[in-house]
Amino acid sequence: MHEVDFHWNILIVIYLFTAGISAGAFVISGLATYLGGAKYKRISRIGALIAPWPLVFGLSMLMFDLTKPLQFWWLFLTVQWTSPMSIGSWLLTFFSILSSLYFLLWIPRPWRDLLRVPYRWADVFSPRRWQPMTREVVGISRRVLAAVGFPIGLGVGMYTGILLGAIPSRPLWNTPMIAQLFLFSAMSSGVATVLLIAAATPPAKEGHDHMHHERHFLVTVDAVLIVLEIFIVIPFFLHQALNTWSSAESVNLVLGGPFTLPFWGGVILLGLLLPLAIEGFELYPVVWKEAAVKYSRLWGGASAVMVLVGGFLLRYVFVYAGQVSHFLPLLER
Amino acid sequence: MTDTKNLPPAEDSTLNPSLSRRQFMGLGLGTAAGAALLGKYTLLQSADGQKTAGKRGHYPPTSFDREVYTMCEMCVWRCGVKAKVKDNVVYKLDGNPFHPHSRGMLCPRGQAGVATLYDPDRLKYPLIRKGARGEGKWVRASWEEALDYVASRMLEIKDTYGPEAMVFSTTHNLIQTQFENLLKAYGSPNYGTQRSLCFNAMITSNLLTYGMEEPGREYSQVKYIILTGRNLLDAISNSETQDLVAALSRGAKLVVLDQRFTKTAAKADMWLPVKPGTDLAFYLAMLNVIITEGRYNERFVEENTVGFEELKATVQQYTPEWAASKCEIPAETIRQIAREFAAEAPHVFAHPGWRTSNFTNSFQTSRAVAILNAIVGNWEQPGGFFAAAGEGGGLELGSVPQPPYPRVSALRLDGVPWKYPLVPLKLGVFQEIRDNILSGEPYQAHGWFIYRQNPVNSLPERRKTMEALSKLDFIVTTDISMNDTAWFSDVVLPEASYLERYDPLHVMGNTLFLRQPVVEPLFESKPGLWIFKELGTRLGLADFFQYEDEEDYIRQQIAPLDISLEELKTRGYYTAPTEAGSAGAGEQKFTFNTPSGKIELASEVLRNSGFNAVPQWEIPTLNQQDEFYLLSGKVAQHTQFATHNNRLLHERQPGNPLWINPEPAAQRKLKDGDMAWVESAGGKVKTPVHVTERIRPDSVFMVPGFGHTSKGLTTAYGAGVSDSDLHVTFTDPISGSQALSQTCVKIYKADES
């Protein structure tokens, strides 16, 4: 193995992973809001309530990784159009603001009513006259924020991949497909988090039927994302292996090198194939027997955890193996 | 004993690397120097570096308070140095462009000089041993106390056992003349230098052949070079290394004989991994081919050499085929090299070398090399040999007045000349002194004055050296840091480093060079010239040290010359006007400082002492089936035993894993980086191995100088292992040279950790 100091360490892995969860949770929440309305309300709410937090955690990790943590604000004194990190910082800022507002809108009553807004221009400077939001205002606001945040959420998911992909000198990273791979993995991780929390917090009142709809929706979305991921991973590795020598050598790190086990065992088997099998098992009655989705909190929770572990390992493998991958020195040719 | 009541406790007075900032201030050093020495990461930090937030504040200075021209002492090549000083801190050393040895460049060791000056392990004040030897407990003493004590012990030994019971030793350095002055005035014949551990064989052979220690080499027009025992690109001698690279770049052919694929071998046109100890066979065959095929320079041989017929008769038997069976170089290759070498003559030379693989037959190898050069007539030819500057003649310096030395009647402990009749008196046989301290024959030594030297690491068979030290009543060591020998001494005197002191002038032909202080000595360290005078005075030898101070000494040296010390200090050198050359152009008659006045192909001196007058084959020790030859050699980043505590150099070369060929390594299931035991008749060490194709399968190699045992060297302590633990003492009866490669070792895998 080429000797490397890993200048980007586990903190960066955590950051990329948690940013993905946030983006995924926001996007699935928005999707549920538009596609299901009341039917998927619980999904929308869980997604919205989760969305800001992993990112906040991840950003604090990122700050600790800086040599000068207290000078992170230098990032916001400039826009460097050619630097994915600069663009990403701004994107994350907008996303943080949007997802926080969105979070506020989804706080259940009566706590939400503590939040008051002015209803007339004249009241803007007189907070005492502000009122709690009406159901209509909340509904419209949620849909507006979901619509605006949806592309930004996708952007954040994609950004975690582009951050790595924009670097020509790391052959493992430098491929157009890494953005999609990270995007779908981010979405999948977000959905899995929602799935996990949904499984852990069964509603007391609502009926079985409702749960099945919810379950059906989440599992379907996740299964589609996993399939998409698989269809990216396969051409990704084929492409890399058939590309320049440096590229081919870089995927060797993953296919038959120090990162083989976390990749094949962790990312592929645990993170993609096993959850897909479980989800297939759950969806099988719906597709073939027009029956309800099979529902088990245990299986549902297990597949969600597997997806999350796989998603984390994907970022771990790419961040670390990518730093090992390098242009082959002239002398090795 | 000194009064220790008023001194700080022993713990406090040991070499404490974490000297506080306040202590620094107390010593009168500026903040910059304090920061410089204490910086966690850097050696130096510009005084305003952190304060000025502006961009330029992050860049080092380009203007300095002064630039001082002085001389390097990171090895013995003596390059010119330009030291750049700001706020009394030495920031950077550049090569002096006006000095012929540096020409504006310094090697890594020279560049790293600041880290020797600002080594946190520098000795700060005189120390007197408190606990047992080697225990590391010291009491801080004033110079007054320390010198009084040393003088009293030395006088005690002189009065009780005679001056010969005191051994003196030092390493090649500019102040050697004054050190010799001290020991001769004291009256001891026992003087150890490093030379028998280095190149006695080469020097003795050249003295007996050319009447000079080491002929110079002219590279500007050389067309063909053979290097044996001279790894010029690893063992850098700045200007000569520059010359070799330039010659190669110009297209000169290079043949390298070495058991290792050294960096020099990597640049050679032909690398001959000769069997250890058999270089002599190669050279005898070279002589055979050149003489039998009539390719030598007949006119030169006739006019300038003696003993050719005897040589011719002797080398008849040494055909290339015969040599091939000894040295494992194909006969055709030897023939080819001999013919090419002769064809390019006289713009050729076979380098005298420092040491070959160094067996007891190395003297004869060096003789054969000297003779090969002589018969192709490269003497004083462009691209050939010449009488190097300093080999007689040159600038006449003034001398400090002194009375004649006392007569010495005692035998020398190093066996010269009673056991080693041909070893020059000034070279000596250092390892023999150690052996005779141990044996007590022909008389028992009682004291040892060690100046800037480290015999614990440098002499073979460290075990014996330690035993010898334990037999002595009194040991005093002078150095800039706590070397391994100092660690076992009774008194340690801190010397000023080469950037803080004057040394006697260095003369090269018509030019002299000055070593002068760049900054004031740190702590209480003192220059050698001061130490010798003060000690000499206390020994009742003040008449031998008739100079006020160092500057006065230099002034007396330059008195006959047309230059003042102040002028000399600004330039660092002085060239005397030359008189018109005496030798007419085209004249081919030379005189040599030998009994015959000619180059002695056959030496009557050798014959009369019972040795072969012309080189003959001598079988070297052969290794047993499962044994390896233990080879020694240099790296560009370290000098002998002295630089391993330099943090910049330690960083570049932190250890000395044992080189071993993959084939024997595989037999022993050793992978690169595995730990192995290396065992000889002298001892055994455990070391990581470096598995490499770059060495013969029958040899292993270890860089010397590592394996420091002094805890006063915090960087070097525990780094690598010492080959002095392995080397067995084998002395060449002619030259007194220690046969460094004659030790054979067994290797076996060790458990980890």
Next chain:
Amino acid sequence: MANPAKESNTPPKKRWGFVMEPERCIDCEACMVACSVENQVPLGEHRNWISHKEMGIFPDLNITFMPENCHHCSNPPCERVCPTGATYRRDDGIVLVDYDKCIGCKYCMMACPYDARYVNEEKQAVDKCTFCVHRLDAGLPPACVETCVGGARHFGDLNDPYSEVSKLLATHDYYQLYEEAGTGPAIYYIRGK
């Protein structure tokens, strides 16, 4: 519109660069030590280095030594990815770090194909070879060039056809490292015999 006649009167911009002769490099590392001292590089880090490649089996061997440092690219990936604009390129081609602007995200270290950068804990910023810009501005060559014992390192203005480096390039076959990365490096290596 620019006036071509007027432009031709202005002297061409400088483009500082290295020409290395690996054949003359003896791997003594004087360049590394000189650089450490000159630039006060923290112990354990370095701004220039020599890569080796050993080839062959005993006794048919070959070693090449390649002196290297920051390539001061024409299209520096480090500059492109820097989120704060701390890494910048001077008119004469020298790529520098504004140590105050650098927040230490290490993105540039990821982006550099030559691994030329390190974190300088003292400056709290990412650091690298500056071509000894402080010396250049004072009219001196970089410290590594000045002390190169083998004479393997040559430095000068690549845009000046009469400079030593330009003459070397005009008369020798040469190559560069990782040109395929589109970096436009300013270090040229003379091909061996």
